[in-house]
Amino acid sequence: MPAAIDFYFDFASPYGYLASLEIDALAAAHGRSVNWRPILLGAVFAVTGSKPNMQLPLRGDYLKHDIHRIARRQGAPLVWPAVTPVNGLAAARSVWWLSEREPATARRLAAALFHSHWGEGRDIGPADVVATVASGIGVDGAALLAAIAEQRIKDRLRAETDGALARGVFGAPFFIVGGEPFWGWDRLPMLAEWLTRGGW
Amino acid sequence: MPAAIDFYFDFASPYGYLASLEIDALAAAHGRSVNWRPILLGAVFAVTGSKPNMQLPLRGDYLKHDIHRIARRQGAPLVWPAVTPVNGLAAARSVWWLSEREPATARRLAAALFHSHWGEGRDIGPADVVATVASGIGVDGAALLAAIAEQRIKDRLRAETDGALARGVFGAPFFIVGGEPFWGWDRLPMLAEWLTRGGW
Numbered sequence: 001m002p003a004a005i006d007f008y009f010d011f012a013s014p015y016g017y018l019a020s021l022e023i024d025a026l027a028a029a030h031g032r033s034v035n036w037r038p039i040l041l042g043a044v045f046a047v048t049g050s051k052p053n054m055q056l057p058l059r060g061d062y063l064k065h066d067i068h069r070i071a072r073r074q075g076a077p078l079v080w081p082a083v084t085p086v087n088g089l090a091a092a093r094s095v096w097w098l099s100e101r102e103p104a105t106a107r108r109l110a111a112a113l114f115h116s117h118w119g120e121g122r123d124i125g126p127a128d129v130v131a132t133v134a135s136g137i138g139v140d141g142a143a144l145l146a147a148i149a150e151q152r153i154k155d156r157l158r159a160e161t162d163g164a165l166a167r168g169v170f171g172a173p174f175f176i177v178g179g180e181p182f183w184g185w186d187r188l189p190m191l192a193e194w195l196t197r198g199g200w
Numbered sequence: 201m202p203a204a205i206d207f208y209f210d211f212a213s214p215y216g217y218l219a220s221l222e223i224d225a226l227a228a229a230h231g232r233s234v235n236w237r238p239i240l241l242g243a244v245f246a247v248t249g250s251k252p253n254m255q256l257p258l259r260g261d262y263l264k265h266d267i268h269r270i271a272r273r274q275g276a277p278l279v280w281p282a283v284t285p286v287n288g289l290a291a292a293r294s295v296w297w298l299s300e301r302e303p304a305t306a307r308r309l310a311a312a313l314f315h316s317h318w319g320e321g322r323d324i325g326p327a328d329v330v331a332t333v334a335s336g337i338g339v340d341g342a343a344l345l346a347a348i349a350e351q352r353i354k355d356r357l358r359a360e361t362d363g364a365l366a367r368g369v370f371g372a373p374f375f376i377v378g379g380e381p382f383w384g385w386d387r388l389p390m391l392a393e394w395l396t397r398g399g400w
Contacts, residue, residue, distance in 0.1 A: 048256060049256065056249065057247065058365070058369070061368060069400075072400055168258050169258070184386070186384070200273055
C-alpha cells in the first residue's frame with residue numbers, strides 16, 4: 001500500500017479550501033488515500049513568527065484577487081466571508097472528534113465546513129454554527145457540542161498541531177507524502193508529478 | 201503590440217533566479233517582450249513588515265529543499281551561496297545603468313549575475329565582483345563602478361523600487377502584464393495560461 005497523503009489545513013485559509021476541492025481526486029488518480037488533518041495555523045505562527053497573509057500590506061490585496069481568479073478558473077463557489085481569518089478552533093476539534101468514530105464522515109464534515117465558510121461566506125467560528133453544518137450532513141449536533149468541550153478532544157487538536165510543526169509544517173495547505181513536503185495550493189501539480197515519477 | 205511582461209526581481213531570491221531562466225522563452229511563445237526590473241526587496245519588506253523567507257523558521261529549511269528540488273527538475277545549475285541573502289544593491293544599480301544605454305546587454309548582465317550567484321554560489325554583493333562579472337560579458341567594469349556611485353543611478357533604483365511598491369509588488373519574482381499581477385516562480389504556468397486565453 002503506497003503512503004497516504006497527509007493534508008494539513010486550517011479552515012481560515014482560502015488556498016486550503018481550493019486544495020480541499022482537488023486533493024481527493026488527485027490522490028485517487030495515483031492510487032493514494034488522503035488523511036485530512038485540520039490544524040490551527042495561529043499556533044503555528046506563534047512559533048514561527050508569521051502572520052496570516054491576508055493581513056499583510058499589499059499581500060492581502062493580492063491574495064484576495066488571486067483567490068477570486070483561481071475560483072473562477074476552477075469553477076469553485078466563492079463568497080468572501082465577512083469574518084477573516086475565521087477562528088477554526090471549534091471546526092477543527094469537531095473534525096478530530098468525528099475522525100475517531102467515523103473517518104469518512106469526518107472528511108465530509110471538513111468539506112462541508114470549508115464550503116460553508118468559503119463557498120457561502122458564513123462565519124464558522126461559533127460552535128453552534130459548526131453544529132448546524134454538522135447536522136446538515138447527519139451528524140448529531142448536540143453530541144458534537146458536548147464532545148468538543150472535552151479536554152481529550154482539545155488535547156487531540158493541540159497534539160496534531162504540535163505534530164505538524166515537528167514535521168516542518170509552517171503554513172497551509174501543506175502536503176506530506178512519503179516524507180516529501182509540498183506547501184501551497186499551487187504545488188498540487190508538482191505533487192502529482194512527484195507521485196507519477198516517484199520523485200526525481 | 202501586446203503589453204510587455206514586467207519582471208520584478210531581486211538577485212537575492214532563488215525563485216527569481218529560477219524564473220529568470222524561463223521568462224524570456226515563455227514571453228516569446230506568446231509574442232510578448234519582457235522588461236527585466238531589478239528592485240531591492242529589503243526596501244519593500246521595510247514597508248510591508250516582511251522578512252526574507254529563507255530567514256523564517258521551518259520555512260527557510262523548506263525553501264532550500266524546494267529550490268534544490270526544482271533545480272533538479274529544470275536542470276538548472278545550482279550551488280547554494282555561502283552568503284544569503286546577498287546584498288543586491290550594486291548588481292541592481294549596474295543593470296539599471298546599463299539599461300539606459302544597452303538594454304539587451306543589461307538583460308544579459310542580469311542573467312550573468314543571477315548565474316554567478318545561484319548557479320556558481322558566488323557572493324555578488326561587492327561592487328568589484330559585479331564589475332568582474334560585467335567584464336566577462338564585455339561591459340567596461342571601470343565605467344560600471346563609476347556609474348553606480350552616481351546619485352542619478354542610486355535614485356533610479358530607488359524610484360524603480362518605489363514604483364514597484366506603488367503597483368502592489370510585495371515579493372519577488374513578481375510579474376505584471378496588462379495590469380494582471382502574478383507572484384512567484386510557481387505562477388509561471390498560470391501566467392502562460394492567462395496570456396493564451398486572454399484572461400478569464
